[in-house]
Amino acid sequence: MLLPTLLTYLPYLISLGIGYLLLTLLIQPQRKIALSLKLILSFGLGLAVSTQLTFISFIVFNQLHRYFVIAFHIFFFLILLLMNMFIHQRRTDPHRLSRAKGCFQTKKIFFFPTCSPFKAGLTVLLLILMVLPLWYQSHFYVYGGWDAWSTWNLKAKFLFLGGEHWKNLLSPILWRSSPHYPLFLPLLNVWSWLCINQATFDGPIFTSFLFTLLSLGLLYCGLKDLTRSPYAFLPSLVLLTLPLFNKLSLSQYCDHVLGFYLLASLFCLIKAKHDNCPSLALLAGLFTGLLSFTKSEGLIASLILLILAVPFLIWKTPSVCNGAPPEKIKGAFPMIRTFLTGAFIGFLPALVFNLFYAPDNITFINGLSSAEKPITPLRIKTILGFYFFELGMPLWNVFVFFKSFHTGIAPEYLEHKWHGLWLAAMVGLILSKWKCLHPRLIILPGFLISYGLIITFYYLVNTYFEIGWWLQVSLHRILFAVLPMVLFWVFYSLWQDD
Amino acid sequence: MSLVSNIKLTFPPRQPRSFSKFFFVLCLLAITLFNAVDLIKTVKDVYMFKKVLPYQNIGYKFAGLEEFVKGEEIVGYYTDNDLNQQEHSKQFSHAQFILAPTILDLNNLEHEYIIFFCSKESVAWQEMEKIGAAPWRRNQFGVILARKDIFANPGSHF
Numbered sequence: 001m002l003l004p005t006l007l008t009y010l011p012y013l014i015s016l017g018i019g020y021l022l023l024t025l026l027i028q029p030q031r032k033i034a035l036s037l038k039l040i041l042s043f044g045l046g047l048a049v050s051t052q053l054t055f056i057s058f059i060v061f062n063q064l065h066r067y068f069v070i071a072f073h074i075f076f077f078l079i080l081l082l083m084n085m086f087i088h089q090r091r092t093d094p095h096r097l098s099r100a101k102g103c104f105q106t107k108k109i110f111f112f113p114t115c116s117p118f119k120a121g122l123t124v125l126l127l128i129l130m131v132l133p134l135w136y137q138s139h140f141y142v143y144g145g146w147d148a149w150s151t152w153n154l155k156a157k158f159l160f161l162g163g164e165h166w167k168n169l170l171s172p173i174l175w176r177s178s179p180h181y182p183l184f185l186p187l188l189n190v191w192s193w194l195c196i197n198q199a200t201f202d203g204p205i206f207t208s209f210l211f212t213l214l215s216l217g218l219l220y221c222g223l224k225d226l227t228r229s230p231y232a233f234l235p236s237l238v239l240l241t242l243p244l245f246n247k248l249s250l251s252q253y254c255d256h257v258l259g260f261y262l263l264a265s266l267f268c269l270i271k272a273k274h275d276n277c278p279s280l281a282l283l284a285g286l287f288t289g290l291l292s293f294t295k296s297e298g299l300i301a302s303l304i305l306l307i308l309a310v311p312f313l314i315w316k317t318p319s320v321c322n323g324a325p326p327e328k329i330k331g332a333f334p335m336i337r338t339f340l341t342g343a344f345i346g347f348l349p350a351l352v353f354n355l356f357y358a359p360d361n362i363t364f365i366n367g368l369s370s371a372e373k374p375i376t377p378l379r380i381k382t383i384l385g386f387y388f389f390e391l392g393m394p395l396w397n398v399f400v401f402f403k404s405f406h407t408g409i410a411p412e413y414l415e416h417k418w419h420g421l422w423l424a425a426m427v428g429l430i431l432s433k434w435k436c437l438h439p440r441l442i443i444l445p446g447f448l449i450s451y452g453l454i455i456t457f458y459y460l461v462n463t464y465f466e467i468g469w470w471l472q473v474s475l476h477r478i479l480f481a482v483l484p485m486v487l488f489w490v491f492y493s494l495w496q497d498d
Numbered sequence: 499m500s501l502v503s504n505i506k507l508t509f510p511p512r513q514p515r516s517f518s519k520f521f522f523v524l525c526l527l528a529i530t531l532f533n534a535v536d537l538i539k540t541v542k543d544v545y546m547f548k549k550v551l552p553y554q555n556i557g558y559k560f561a562g563l564e565e566f567v568k569g570e571e572i573v574g575y576y577t578d579n580d581l582n583q584q585e586h587s588k589q590f591s592h593a594q595f596i597l598a599p600t601i602l603d604l605n606n607l608e609h610e611y612i613i614f615f616c617s618k619e620s621v622a623w624q625e626m627e628k629i630g631a632a633p634w635r636r637n638q639f640g641v642i643l644a645r646k647d648i649f650a651n652p653g654s655h656f
Contacts, residue, residue: 133541140544142553143595149556150591154598162599165571173572173601176591231519234526241533243540419532424525431518494519 007196014073019046021080027279037221040214044264048290051187052349063164066194134246142201144252151177153204155186160199170359180361182353184293185254204252212249215260219484222267227495235487244417248480258298259481261291282338289346304450310336312443367463379467383459386471394420428490436493444489557596559639566635567600574612575602578621614642
C-alpha cells in the first residue's frame with residue numbers, strides 16, 4: 001500500500017527537486033524570493049522540464065523508453081545539484097574552492113524557513129481544510145470530465161501503451177480527440193505513471209489537483225509579494241470555494257495548466273520589470289514559451305505575450321528609474337535578451353511538435369470564404385449574447401427576477417455559475433480609477449484585450465461547429481483559464497500603491 | 499468642539515484604507531460566502547453518490563474486451579445509435595478510452611476485428627451476417643467483438 005503510493009507521487013517530487021535546483025541556478029543570489037513563491041515556481045518549472053524530458057524519449061527512440069526517462073531525470077537532477085553546489089561555493093568563497101575542491105556545502109541550497117511551530121501548524125491545517133472539498137470531489141470523479149477521457153487522458157494512454165505506434169494518436173480518425181493539440185498534459189501524466197509503471201487514475205487526479213493549488217498559490221504569493229497586502233489571500237479563497245472552479249479543476253482538462261503558466265509568465269514579467277531583474281525575465285520567457293505546448297489557445301497566448309513583452313519591458317515605469325543610482329539601472333536590453341532566450345528555449349517542444357508531428361486541424365472551416373457555412377449575423381449575435389450571459393450572469397438574474405415579479409410567476413431558473421465574480425472584477429477595475437492601466441501592469445489589460453479579440457475572431461471565423469454548442473462547452477473553460485490572472489490584475493490595480 | 503475636530507476617522511491598521519479596497523474586499527467576502535453554501539451542497543451530493551458508487555466508472559460496458567484487441571492498431575466500431583446524441587457519443591468516447599491504444603474506426607466494417615454496440619443485439623447479428631463476420635467475444639452487456647476471418651483462424655470462443 002505504501003510503496004504504490006510512494007511510487008505514484010515520486011515523479012512529482014523528482015520534478016520539484018529539478019525545478020528547485022534549476023530555479024536556484026537561474027535566479028540571482030541577491031534576489032530575495034519568498035520560499036513559498038520559489039516552491040510554486042519551482043514546481044511549475046520542474047513539471048515542465050519533466051514533460052520535455054519525457055518528450056525526448058519519443059523523439060530519440062520513437063517510443064516511450066521508461067528507464068531512459070527515469071535515468072535522464074536522475075542524471076539531470078544530479079547535474080543540477082553539482083552545478084548548484086559548485087556555483088554556491090564560488091559565490092560564497094571564491095578562494096576556498098582552490099583550497100578544498102569537492103568539499104561542497106549543501107545547507108544553503110536547501111533551506112527551511114524558521115517560524116513558530118504553532119503558526120506553521122495552523123497554516124497547514126487551514127490549507128488542508130480549504131483544499132479538502134476539492135480533494136474529496138476529485139476522488140469521486142476519478143476519470144475527470146468528457147475532454148479528459150476523450151482527449152487528454154486518451155492521448156496519455158496512447159503515449160504510455162502505444163509503443164512504436166504512439167503516433168496513432170495523431171490519426172485523423174481520432175478527430176474527436178483533437179489530434180493537433182499539443183502534448184504537454186498527456187506527457188506529464190505519462191511521467192506520473194512511469195515509476196509505478198501503470199496507467200492508474202491517481203496520476204491525472206494529482207496533476208489536476210496540483211496545478212489548481214499552484215495557480216491559487218501563485219495568485220496569493222504573487223499578490224503578497226507585490227502588494228504586501230494582508231488581503232492577498234482573498235482572490236485565491238474565492239476561487240477555491242467556487243463550485244464551478246472546483247468542477248473545472250477536477251475535470252483533468254488542460255485549462256488549469258494553461259492558466260498557471262499564463263499567470264506565471266505575467267507575474268514573472270511584471271516582477272522582472274518591477275525589480276529590473278534579467279533572471280526573472282528569463283523565467284518569464286521560459287513560462288511564455290512553455291505556454292505554447294499546453295493547448296492551441298496557449299500558443300495564441302504565448303505569441304501575444306511575446307509581442308507585448310518587448311514594448312512592456314522597454315516602457316520603464318518611473319518608480320524603477322527614479323531614485324535608483326544610474327549604475328544600477330541596466331536598461332531594458334538585458335531583460336529583453338534574457339526574456340527572448342527563455343522564450344526560445346520554452347518554445348522548442350511546441351516547435352518540434354508542430355513542425356514534425358502535428359496534423360492539420362480538420363475541425364476548421366473558414367467562414368469568410370466558405371459558401372456552405374458562411375458567417376451569419378446570427379452567429380455574431382449568439383457570440384455576443386453568450387459573452388453577456390456568461391460574464392453578466394447576476395444582471396441576467398435580476399432581469400429574470402423582475403420579469404417573474406411582473407408576471408407573478410416565481411422564477412424557475414436562476415443561473416449561478418460564477419456567483420457574480422466577473423461583475424465584482426469589473427467593479428474592482430472601475431474602483432481602481434485608471435490605476436489598472438498603469439505602465440507597471442499595462443501588459444495585463446493589453447494581453448486580455450488581444451486574447452479576447454483573437455478568441456472572438458476564431459469563434460466567428462471557424463464555422464465548423466454549431467456556435468451555440470461550441471460556446472456552451474468551451475467559453476467557460478477559456479474564462480476559467482484567465483480568471484486567476486484577471487483577479488491578479490484587479491487586486492494589484494487596487495493595492496499597487498501599498 | 500476641539501475634541502470632536504481632533505478625532506480622526508481612521509480604519510484599524512489591518513483594514514483596507516480606502517473605500518474602493520474596502521468595497522472590493524466586501525464583494526469578495528460576500529461571494530466567498532455564497533460559494534461556501536453552494537460548495538457544501540455540492541460536496542453533500544458527492545457524498546450521496548459515493549454511498550452508491552465508490553467512484554465514477556466509465557466504459558464498463560466495454561470492459562473485458564481490451565485484452566482481446568491488444569496489439570491491434572485499429573478495429574472497426576459499428577453502432578446503429580445516433581452519435582449526434584450526447585449519450586451515444588459519450589459511449590463511443592468511453593469505448594475509445596477503455597480500448598486505447600487501439601483506434602476505433604467508427605462504422606468502418608473493413609477491419610478484421612469489429613466491435614458491435616447496437617441498440618438491439620439482433621441488429622448486430624444481422625450486420626455480422628451481411629459482412630461475413632462471426633462473433634469472437636461477447637461480454638455481459640451485449641457488446642460483441644466480431645472477427646471477419648474467423649473460419650480461417652479456428653479457436654474462437656463464444
